[in-house]
Amino acid sequence: MPSLESYHKDLDYSYAPGIFPAMEALKKRPETVRRILISSRSEESEGVKTLIALAEEKGIRVETADRALSRISGKENCFAAAVFEKRPSVLKQDADHIVLHHTSDFGNLGTILRTALGFHYLDIAVIRPAADPYEPKAVRASMGALFSLRLKEYEDFDAYRKEFPSHAAYPFMLDGARGLDETAKEIKRPCCLIFGNEGAGLPPEFARIGQAVRIPSSQDIDSLNLAVAAAIGMYQCRR
Amino acid sequence: MPSLESYHKDLDYSYAPGIFPAMEALKKRPETVRRILISSRSEESEGVKTLIALAEEKGIRVETADRALSRISGKENCFAAAVFEKRPSVLKQDADHIVLHHTSDFGNLGTILRTALGFHYLDIAVIRPAADPYEPKAVRASMGALFSLRLKEYEDFDAYRKEFPSHAAYPFMLDGARGLDETAKEIKRPCCLIFGNEGAGLPPEFARIGQAVRIPSSQDIDSLNLAVAAAIGMYQCRR
Numbered sequence: 001m002p003s004l005e006s007y008h009k010d011l012d013y014s015y016a017p018g019i020f021p022a023m024e025a026l027k028k029r030p031e032t033v034r035r036i037l038i039s040s041r042s043e044e045s046e047g048v049k050t051l052i053a054l055a056e057e058k059g060i061r062v063e064t065a066d067r068a069l070s071r072i073s074g075k076e077n078c079f080a081a082a083v084f085e086k087r088p089s090v091l092k093q094d095a096d097h098i099v100l101h102h103t104s105d106f107g108n109l110g111t112i113l114r115t116a117l118g119f120h121y122l123d124i125a126v127i128r129p130a131a132d133p134y135e136p137k138a139v140r141a142s143m144g145a146l147f148s149l150r151l152k153e154y155e156d157f158d159a160y161r162k163e164f165p166s167h168a169a170y171p172f173m174l175d176g177a178r179g180l181d182e183t184a185k186e187i188k189r190p191c192c193l194i195f196g197n198e199g200a201g202l203p204p205e206f207a208r209i210g211q212a213v214r215i216p217s218s219q220d221i222d223s224l225n226l227a228v229a230a231a232i233g234m235y236q237c238r239r
Numbered sequence: 240m241p242s243l244e245s246y247h248k249d250l251d252y253s254y255a256p257g258i259f260p261a262m263e264a265l266k267k268r269p270e271t272v273r274r275i276l277i278s279s280r281s282e283e284s285e286g287v288k289t290l291i292a293l294a295e296e297k298g299i300r301v302e303t304a305d306r307a308l309s310r311i312s313g314k315e316n317c318f319a320a321a322v323f324e325k326r327p328s329v330l331k332q333d334a335d336h337i338v339l340h341h342t343s344d345f346g347n348l349g350t351i352l353r354t355a356l357g358f359h360y361l362d363i364a365v366i367r368p369a370a371d372p373y374e375p376k377a378v379r380a381s382m383g384a385l386f387s388l389r390l391k392e393y394e395d396f397d398a399y400r401k402e403f404p405s406h407a408a409y410p411f412m413l414d415g416a417r418g419l420d421e422t423a424k425e426i427k428r429p430c431c432l433i434f435g436n437e438g439a440g441l442p443p444e445f446a447r448i449g450q451a452v453r454i455p456s457s458q459d460i461d462s463l464n465l466a467v468a469a470a471i472g473m474y475q476c477r478r
Contacts, residue, residue: 020461107346111464111466111467114460114463114464114467115463115464115467117457117459117460118456118457118459118460118463119456119457120457143460143461145459145460148459215474217357217358218356218357218358218359220356220357220384220387221353221356221357221382221384222259222382224353224354224357224470225350225353225354225466225470227350227464227466227467228350228353228354228466228467228470231463231464231467231470231471232470232471232474235454235471235474235475236474
């Protein structure tokens with residue numbers, strides 16, 4: 001079996017570091033899991049035992065790989081990881097979508113995926129340039145939610161919009177014309193909730209593609225954290 | 240002037256790394272700012288120029304300190320920081336409070352402070368053991384919100400409760416008896432919204448001290464990220 005490379009975006013596989021994310025990969029997308037890596041110091045861990053048992057049940061190879069684990073995770077105490085194949089999904093036509101436009105932080109991206117799954121948004125469009133959702137740090141921050149979602153990356157917003165021209169669009173903007181609570185009460189479905197970059201937000205022209213939404217907050221802060229704003233929007237607009 | 244130590248919790252001062260957090264310290268709590276540190280590579284930065292002008296206006300010393308900045312921030316590209324005195328606040332008796340019980344992650348703690356300020360919760364109780372809210376990483380994640388809040392650390396929850404026995408208590412728990420939306424509609428004030436540790440949540444006995452609240456979410460996730468859960472709770476229960 002070829003040796004494992006440090007993750008970079010051109011690889012056709014990636015890593016889900018951590019027992020919980022690795023378990024999610026095995027449970028939800030076993031057909032994409034090439035192998036399970038475990039730490040030689042993890043033998044007493046109940047979580048790792050469960051992971052090994054599940055891998056064996058699915059016929060997936062388990063190997064001890066201390067150096068690869070610390071390289072992949074950037075941490076000394078990573079007990080396990082799944083090596084999985086990156087496979088783009090097709091978003092569902094009649095479902096609500098979350099559109100992440102130029103998200104730059106892996107942690108925010110992963111946290112948003114976890115929150116999306118928590119509120120039953122299963123279809124995620126990532127508009128490039130953006131943090132790579134398959135980056136191990138993002139997979140870890142998502143707590144493996146990635147393996148339960150349909151996620152597709154697009155070169156630009158137009159490419160997404162061509163595929164889904166009739167989704168009611170709700171761009172979240174600091175100067176959005178309508179408050180979140182009022183918007184949520186009369187939301188049209190299927191919809192796409194669109195969230196911009198951490199620093200720059202969404203470009204002004206997004207106000208024309210749908211109903212721009214504002215989360216009312218104090219003048220004392222510049223803006224909310226992106227993962228926080230997305231969570232509040234998803235919660236309030238959930239079915 | 241004595242040399243600057245790397246931050247540790249027994250110091251009576253700390254650092255606000257980043258132009259925006261340092262600016263917040265100068266604007267909101269200038270009496271606590273001992274000096275402003277800037278990077279020799281930041282001379283062209285408009286933000287740093289504004290920071291220097293404001294420090295001069297307030298009579299606060301500015302010095303170039305490249306090594307101290309990279310040590311404090313853990314980053315090579317930190318342009319500025321404020322050195323500020325840690326001063327505990329007294330929480331307001333008739334205001335709503337946010338109670339953070341054993342929060343362990345600096346980033347979550349800082350993000351929660353930023354969100355709290357955004358939704359006008361100005362009084363924060365941190366129940367130890369917990370991440371140190373004055374840790375530079377937490378101050379940075381708060382985007383300087385720390386300097387607009389009243390924050391006090393308590394040795395345990397009882398110490399907080401003795402000071403504020405009559406605040407209506409809303410512990411957020413995965414198995415909380417009441418949903419968030421219903422709770423928010425009839426919330427009693429002044430209230431305290433209580434959020435537990437990232438991994439363990441709140442101990443079960445918290446269900447007896449008030450109305451335990453549940454954020455309805457999918458069985459597909461273990462739990463929401465703490466900063467996300469706190470944000471949704473604060474948003475929904477805001478005045």
